[in-house]
Amino acid sequence: MNTTHYLVAGASHAGLEAVHRIRLVDETSPITLVTRDAHAPYSPTILPYVVSGQSAPERVVLRPADYFLQHNVTLISDNELVSIDETGKQVTLKSGDRWQYAKLLLATGADPIIPPIPGLSETPYHVLRTMQHAIDLRDHAGKVKRAVVLGAGLIGMHGAENLRHAGLDVTIVEMCDQVLPGYFDARAAAVIEHAFNANGIRMLMGSRVVRVEPLGDGCRITLENGDSLEADLLLVATGVKPQLDYLKGTSVQVDQGILVDRRMRTDAPHIWAAGDVAQAADFYGEEKVMMGILPDAVTQGAVAAMDMTEDHALKPYIGGVPINTYTFFGQQAISVGQSLADASLEELTRVDEDHGRYLKILLKENRLQGISSINQEMDAGIMWQLILRKVDLTPVKDAFIARPLETGRALMSSTWR
Amino acid sequence: MTAYNTIAFDPSRCELCNDCDACITACAQVKSGSDDPLYSRIKIVAGFNGNPPELALCRQCGDPECVKSCPSTALTKNPDTGLIDWEKSLCVDCLLCTVGCSYGGITYNATLKHVAKCDLCDGDPACVKACPSGALSYITSAGIFNEQHEREDLFVPGLSACQGCNSEMIMRHSLRKVGPDTVLATPPGCIPGMGSVGFNGTTGTKVPVFHPLLTNTASMLAGLKKQYNRMGRNVTAMALAGDGGAGDVGFQSLSGAAERNDQILFICVDNEGYMNTGMQASGSTSYGSWTTTTPVGSEMKGKRTSQKNLAMIMMNHNCEYVATASTAFVEDYYEKLDKALAASERGFAYLHIYSPCPTGWRFPSSQTIEVCRKGVETNFAPLWEYERGGDLHFTHPIDNPLPVEAYLNLSGKYRHVNAEQLACIQQQVNERVRTLKRYAGQ
Numbered sequence: 001m002n003t004t005h006y007l008v009a010g011a012s013h014a015g016l017e018a019v020h021r022i023r024l025v026d027e028t029s030p031i032t033l034v035t036r037d038a039h040a041p042y043s044p045t046i047l048p049y050v051v052s053g054q055s056a057p058e059r060v061v062l063r064p065a066d067y068f069l070q071h072n073v074t075l076i077s078d079n080e081l082v083s084i085d086e087t088g089k090q091v092t093l094k095s096g097d098r099w100q101y102a103k104l105l106l107a108t109g110a111d112p113i114i115p116p117i118p119g120l121s122e123t124p125y126h127v128l129r130t131m132q133h134a135i136d137l138r139d140h141a142g143k144v145k146r147a148v149v150l151g152a153g154l155i156g157m158h159g160a161e162n163l164r165h166a167g168l169d170v171t172i173v174e175m176c177d178q179v180l181p182g183y184f185d186a187r188a189a190a191v192i193e194h195a196f197n198a199n200g201i202r203m204l205m206g207s208r209v210v211r212v213e214p215l216g217d218g219c220r221i222t223l224e225n226g227d228s229l230e231a232d233l234l235l236v237a238t239g240v241k242p243q244l245d246y247l248k249g250t251s252v253q254v255d256q257g258i259l260v261d262r263r264m265r266t267d268a269p270h271i272w273a274a275g276d277v278a279q280a281a282d283f284y285g286e287e288k289v290m291m292g293i294l295p296d297a298v299t300q301g302a303v304a305a306m307d308m309t310e311d312h313a314l315k316p317y318i319g320g321v322p323i324n325t326y327t328f329f330g331q332q333a334i335s336v337g338q339s340l341a342d343a344s345l346e347e348l349t350r351v352d353e354d355h356g357r358y359l360k361i362l363l364k365e366n367r368l369q370g371i372s373s374i375n376q377e378m379d380a381g382i383m384w385q386l387i388l389r390k391v392d393l394t395p396v397k398d399a400f401i402a403r404p405l406e407t408g409r410a411l412m413s414s415t416w417r
Numbered sequence: 418m419t420a421y422n423t424i425a426f427d428p429s430r431c432e433l434c435n436d437c438d439a440c441i442t443a444c445a446q447v448k449s450g451s452d453d454p455l456y457s458r459i460k461i462v463a464g465f466n467g468n469p470p471e472l473a474l475c476r477q478c479g480d481p482e483c484v485k486s487c488p489s490t491a492l493t494k495n496p497d498t499g500l501i502d503w504e505k506s507l508c509v510d511c512l513l514c515t516v517g518c519s520y521g522g523i524t525y526n527a528t529l530k531h532v533a534k535c536d537l538c539d540g541d542p543a544c545v546k547a548c549p550s551g552a553l554s555y556i557t558s559a560g561i562f563n564e565q566h567e568r569e570d571l572f573v574p575g576l577s578a579c580q581g582c583n584s585e586m587i588m589r590h591s592l593r594k595v596g597p598d599t600v601l602a603t604p605p606g607c608i609p610g611m612g613s614v615g616f617n618g619t620t621g622t623k624v625p626v627f628h629p630l631l632t633n634t635a636s637m638l639a640g641l642k643k644q645y646n647r648m649g650r651n652v653t654a655m656a657l658a659g660d661g662g663a664g665d666v667g668f669q670s671l672s673g674a675a676e677r678n679d680q681i682l683f684i685c686v687d688n689e690g691y692m693n694t695g696m697q698a699s700g701s702t703s704y705g706s707w708t709t710t711t712p713v714g715s716e717m718k719g720k721r722t723s724q725k726n727l728a729m730i731m732m733n734h735n736c737e738y739v740a741t742a743s744t745a746f747v748e749d750y751y752e753k754l755d756k757a758l759a760a761s762e763r764g765f766a767y768l769h770i771y772s773p774c775p776t777g778w779r780f781p782s783s784q785t786i787e788v789c790r791k792g793v794e795t796n797f798a799p800l801w802e803y804e805r806g807g808d809l810h811f812t813h814p815i816d817n818p819l820p821v822e823a824y825l826n827l828s829g830k831y832r833h834v835n836a837e838q839l840a841c842i843q844q845q846v847n848e849r850v851r852t853l854k855r856y857a858g859q
Binding site: 054294409 | 460462463464465466468471472473476480482483485486488489490507509510511512513515516517518519520521524525527530
């Protein structure tokens, strides 16, 4: 039996931030970090750039090996949790090793969803969630001409663009009528879709795949309308969800992910969860939500670690705010907070067709609820803070609407001193 | 923790130049060879509703969110320089760093097609050099804090000074530097009052400390020093006294020791009054100040007489070394402390440290250093030094002083000051500088 004080499962942004925060206040208690990956810690966000060759796998390591030595962290790679005994405060790893913990953080991320498309399981396809996936996809992409991407979410869009940069003919097949639903409104989505078309990516929106079958070294994809596509390479990017089998037999409550409170505590004693695996408070409503974005994973990892270490500076998690900084073919679409107006919101929109610029501000009782822009200079972090802090914009409302960038900077700068 | 050099911004000075944008142009020029403000990594933005200007610039945060939000490792915190370094070849232009930053310190440049941020120009920032008003300054005192960190704090933890107390900072810094071979005298005042002389049967220092009467601090130290000299031990005889213990009640012994040029390091922490006993006025209390013995009512409008200039009085003793100092200018203070310590081996060394008091002067505890700084920048508290036989020398000359209101407005003790009193205070400040300049041979 191995013993540790803190056991952190998952070595991406939430897990690494938790380790960092723990060491800020607890320099000595043993920390053990378990990751299923054989590679050194990396960000899932970087993977599409590994596919295109822009990022080399060995240059995107989030923590060098000596970081773990210096901070007295035992890193266990290529291993993962298979079960938890919450009363005995023990976990069993895939290797069969057992670890006794005092406090356990689950930051195990999410896995690709494989849609139940007839024939898919018999057909070779790629997903993109781990470094090995990215390397495999990159190597395969280097040898073929035609790629089909299922899904126009973030991974699908980034994946498609980077496959295009790698020189392939790319087609995206998406069930929804717009790209990146939930992050951008239809207008912003149309600009993004247009840029993809203009850069030679075929966009088959509102299309459902009814069958996939192997064809030579590649595959054939049949759509609901009867059309069919042939591809040398198929990337399935239809979303992610956490793999939670290791929770069997515990009192950890789950819905889409692990349900946590505002301190990232699960329903089981001494067990916390953070990042893509967690389903936590929503900033806007009562329902707990899956956020799945990097800055939020960092925040959740920090909150969990501060609670685990009983750090008095802990401020409970305010709730998730959707944020997306999306760059595509040299353009930028940025969305912070709500992207769709409802009856309770004041909507202000500014369009500059000539320069392909667009700005939308959503206010509620003179407080910022959401802001989205295309090809406009935008400080996403400042807007995020204005939303989170519920800053009353009444005294500066006209200035904020006319010049959100400068006014936001002045507001946040004034909080610095 | 390591301290790092940094750019400081003073909005009240920036305001004076009315959107000159010199820093912005200088940054754009040095980073991109262009005058286009879009290339600048420093942005001055108008304050809202008539407030002073604000600053969008990388703060080189200690625990930076931009670095944590970077998936490509293009952003890293450099542990040696404190800079947040950006490596172009690693960046994938995802803009997630801009989500991490609450101050607009890292922004996307649509022409360059990547993010850009301040790199402090390798320690010689172009914006600071270009700033005509001194609103931007490059603070290099970090080295002092790193160096002092290595030395032992010779006061115990847990002294009960008020929040924001300047005196506690002065005494901890000073004794750290002076070192353990010291006998310390702290006559009645805030410094022993906060527990440094001892409580519950233990002393509040890790060096021998004693609590003389207000009247005899300097003479007791003179005797102690002579005895140590007789024993052949090199021990610094040091006093940490308030302005009352130095210049009022303590003055005859102080003057005598200075006249005899006894080997003493005498530090006067001047908070302009008897702050620990309930904020009564002293001879150092400035004209117009509210104190509990110079109240503000229908007749009296604060102190009616001017403060005496104790540092100049000490200079006229022609002792070994006399200097004024302020905690807003620590590099200056440490140079003077070094000189004073060396001078105290030869004779009498006197340091006069302006020490604004948040409790007694009525300003927020977060503003102590700002009040100190404004005192110097308005010439209310000029920084100078004098070595026996030489001229007075300004160590931080202020060529274009701010109007004295910039200093007075920060403290509640001057809140009632009317136009007539203000003119009087400004005149006193001007006269004092004129007198000092005569001593400086200017």
